[in-house]
Structures are given as structure tokens and as C-alpha cells.
Amino acid sequence: MTDLFKIMKKDTHHYVLAALLIVFIVSDVKVPGVIGELVDTMLGKIVVVMVALSLFGAHPVVGAIGLVAAYQLILRSQGQQSMAVYVPSEAKKSRVLTAMNQFPTTIEEQVIANQIPYVFKLTAPGNVPYKGVQDKLHGAAKVNASD
Secondary structure, eight states, X not given: OHHHHHHHHHTHHHHHHHHXXXXXXXXXXXXXXXXXXXXXXXXXXXXXXXXXXXXHHHOHHHHHHHHHHHHHHHHHTTTHHHHHHHSOOHHHHHHHHHHHTOOOOOHHHHHHHHSOOOHHHHSOTTOOSOOOOOOOOTTOOOTTOOO
């Protein structure tokens, strides 16, 4: 029993790494977008597999768990690179839409622009020819009350 504790004390970092990799495999952790885009390329997949294979040199159990974790990482990040390439950003969409919405002024817009100016633009705010009428207030205060 004491030999087991000596081995565990010596290889503690391997067991911690194995536990973290098991947590990654078992839980459905989303891969961040930046890492997913890097892993989704062919070079990224090669690097992930090489790192997983290099874990066999440290400890065979950690290497086996690392290989499964690398497989899960590749599966979870699949399609993120192609999504960034083929799905347009908001800037691209707005650029296309503004190019589509460029059209000449219509006849209706020209007629309205050539009409006489509106009445409310000719009179000053205090010089209106009409006076507003207020309906029954039912106990409410007047709008222009000075109190």
C-alpha cells in the first residue's frame, strides 16, 4: 500500500493531467472559436495528434487518454473553420445590401420635393393662427399650470 502512495506522489502531475483530460472527454465542453478554427485546419489536426502521441512518452495511461481527448477535440472543433469562411460577417452583409439599395429618385419623390413648403415651416412657434382647445380634465391638473 505504501508503494502505491509513493508511485502516486512521484507521478502526481500525470494523474492531474489524466483527470483533466477525462473531464474534457466526459463533459460536453464547447471549444472556443479561436482554438476551434486553428484545430479545424489540416495542420492543426496534425499538431493535435502529434501532441497526443507525445503524451505516450510521459506515461502510457496519460497517452491513451490524451489520444481520446485529441479525437474529441478534433470532433468538437469540426466545421468552425468552414463556417468562418462561408458565413458572411455583418460588415459584408451591410456592404452588399447598401449596394443593392442604390437606385435613382422616383417620380413621387421629385413631385413632393417640388411642392410648396409646408405651413408649419412658415410660421414661428408663437405665431400660430389657431388656439388649442382642451377637453374636460376630470380632476387632472392642467398642462400649462404654473403651480
